[in-house]
Amino acid sequence: MEHEFTKIINKILEEQFPEIGKQIFTESQLIGYLNIKTKSANKGSKSRGSFANLYAIYVLVEDYILNNFHQIGMYSDYEGAVYTNIFKRQRELPFGQKLQNHGLNHRMNEEFKKYFPTCEFIPILRNQKNNRYWFNENLLKVKINEKEHNIAQTVIDIIDAYVEAKRDSFEKFIQLCKDAQRxxxxxxxxxxxxxxxxxxxxxxxxxxxxxxxxxxxxxxxxxxxxxxxxxxxxxxxxxxxxxxxxxxxxxxxxxxxxxxxxxxxxxxxxxxxxxxxxxxxxxxxxxxxxxxxxxxxxxxxxxxxxxxxxxxxxxxxxxxxxxxxxxxxxxxxxxxxxxxxxxxxxxxxxxxxxxxxxxxxxxxxxxxxxxxxxxxxxxxxxxxxxxxxxxxxxxxxxxxxxx
Structure with a gap:
């Protein structure tokens, strides 16, 4: 699927992974999911945003990066992100003030499976006993020519770019309504x-x-x-x-x-x-x-x-x-x-x-x-x-x- 925002995704990939950006776009199912979820970016405020599921990804990948797992590894030993912290964090993000926990708990996983039914990995992992969360690191690693590339920061940058595009659309819509007053x-x-x-x-x-x-x-x-x-x-x-x-x-x-x-x-x-x-x-x-x-x-x-x-x-x-x-x-x-x-x-x-x-x-x-x-x-x-x-x-x- 290609749409207007696909160009932005490819640009980010090319900047961070020169010469292999297009291959990562093709090989990564997570990038493919982000591409699907960001198709409304340039369609104006009247196109529905996809913040709930995107922010479920965002807060967990952000936690992954903040703990430096994208560089030092050892994520498999991590005790997991605390639910209250990541839930609070997604509500701090633009347009996230009213988000519920559905994306974190099941909705994002269900939708990802709908788009990629043959994928063997579940994106969001959860321990219901202690309410700890992880993002499946297998989806953050893409192998190109036998070399593994971590796309954690790329995921954050793509979602940030999408949010900025939607923010611009919403501001234009609000201004349009205000202009109608005259x-x-x-x-x-x-x-x-x-x-x-x-x-x-x-x-x-x-x-x-x-x-x-x-x-x-x-x-x-x-x-x-x-x-x-x-x-x-x-x-x-x-x-x-x-x-x-x-x-x-x-x-x-x-x-x-x-x-x-x-x-x-x-x-x-x-x-x-x-x-x-x-x-x-x-x-x-x-x-x-x-x-x-x-x-x-x-x-x-x-x-x-x-x-x-x-x-x-x-x-x-x-x-x-x-x-x-x-x-x-x-x-x-x-x-x-x-x-x-x-x-x-x-x-x-x-x-x-x-x-x-x-x-x-x-x-x-x-x-x-x-x-x-x-x-x-x-x-x-x-x-x-x-x-x-x-x-x-x-x-x-x-x-x-x-x-």
């Missing part, structure tokens, strides 16, 4: 519509979908209560329950007080839909789908797959009844226009900027977000505080409540 209302509307296109990265789509739906539902009021003569009115409020694409088994959005669940997806694979339905005990769920197909077409495709897979009408019907609503891209754009008509364009853009900064770990920037579009006013201080309060509440709730 556009006309019509230009901002088109800018936001572009960010829900089917080709957009899943994280961006989820962030923009949430921002749109949050303000679409904002003015809708329901009346409820325990007694007919004591009903109370309450605006619908949509909350984001966690980070985008967190793979944490949670639900993406939840609505109060109706208790509606929303899941964002970019597939029409029946297994994905039914898995989401199963994990909330077949509770009704709304799917926000990154597709231009009509909601009827999407639902028909899911049902057709389900009937082929299960062949029992009762089972299929039970699952299909749990799909409360399907919101595709055209419906999302329609709801965006309705929210704009209610005066929420500035709020939506503000929400996108705020969540994008959080997603891309720009939390160190505490500057307030002020929207100054040419054709409409800024949101008032009360609204700003309300947005911040909602975010703080749900970031706190997520740590003690998994939906």
């Amino acid at each position: 556009l006309t209302e019509e230009q901002v509307r088109e800018f936001i519509k572009q960010m829900v296109a089917p080709t957009v990265d899943a994280r961006i789509f989820e962030i923009v979908s949430y921002s749109i739906l949050k303000y679409y539902y904002n003015d809708r009021v329901i009346y409820w209560g325990y007694e007919l003569d004591k009903l109370q009115s309450e605006n619908l409020k949509l909350f984001k329950t966690g980070r985008t694409n967190a793979n944490d088994g949670g639900i993406d959005f939840v609505m109060k007080p109706l208790g509606r669940f929303f899941q964002v997806t970019e597939t029409v694979d029946v297994n994905k839909y039914f898995l989401d339905i199963d994990k909330i005990e077949r509770y009704p769920i709304t799917f926000v789908v990154k597709s231009l197909d009509s909601d009827i077409e999407i639902k028909s495709k899911i049902e057709a797959q389900a009937r082929k897979q299960y062949a029992i009408n009762a089972i299929v019907s039970q699952y299909m009844e749990c799909i409360e609503e399907i919101i595709n891209v055209p419906i999302l754009i329609e709801r965006f226009e309705q929210a704009v008509a209610q005066g929420y364009l500035s709020n939506i853009l503000s929400e996108i900027i705020k969540l994008s900064r959080l997603e891309f770990n720009y939390e160190d920037e505490e500057e307030s977000i002020k929207i100054e579009l040419l054709e409409f006013s800024v949101e008032d201080e009360l609204s700003v505080n309300k947005v911040r309060l909602n975010q703080k509440i749900f970031l706190s709730c997520r740590s003690c409540c998994m939906l």
Whole structure:
């Protein structure tokens, strides 16, 4: 596989291993894995990064180098890296503040095996009794013309170069969002519509979908209560329950007080839909789908797959009844226009900027977000505080409540 960042990998190899860099690229399965994982480097911020698995490699190879094993050998006698130290270290790295332990514990190994099923070596070695970790040194040694070459520093340099490329892409995206604050209302509307296109990265789509739906539902009021003569009115409020694409088994959005669940997806694979339905005990769920197909077409495709897979009408019907609503891209754009008509364009853009900064770990920037579009006013201080309060509440709730 060759892509734009492959040139950077080859350049690093040629600088560190003159005349044999291309051979190492061909012979090393670890370099091959890094090449696969870095293909999004030059595709902009909307291409998903691969920091979790790359950083699992990084912190262990870095520990290997810091202990000078790449020069003195004797790694087989090493007692192993302490889990708390390497876990802390990966969170110190750029974009690593929210990373979990999945890459270190199993995900990186599983993915490496998927790409290189015939490789006899497991990349990350772990002693579960004392939580010590090693990186398989066999993958750090490449034999070319009967001579062994250690690529530990090369691995670090490749990942560093990838992170720098992604950092540049993210900064450009954040700046693009900020620049949108100075556009006309019509230009901002088109800018936001572009960010829900089917080709957009899943994280961006989820962030923009949430921002749109949050303000679409904002003015809708329901009346409820325990007694007919004591009903109370309450605006619908949509909350984001966690980070985008967190793979944490949670639900993406939840609505109060109706208790509606929303899941964002970019597939029409029946297994994905039914898995989401199963994990909330077949509770009704709304799917926000990154597709231009009509909601009827999407639902028909899911049902057709389900009937082929299960062949029992009762089972299929039970699952299909749990799909409360399907919101595709055209419906999302329609709801965006309705929210704009209610005066929420500035709020939506503000929400996108705020969540994008959080997603891309720009939390160190505490500057307030002020929207100054040419054709409409800024949101008032009360609204700003309300947005911040909602975010703080749900970031706190997520740590003690998994939906």
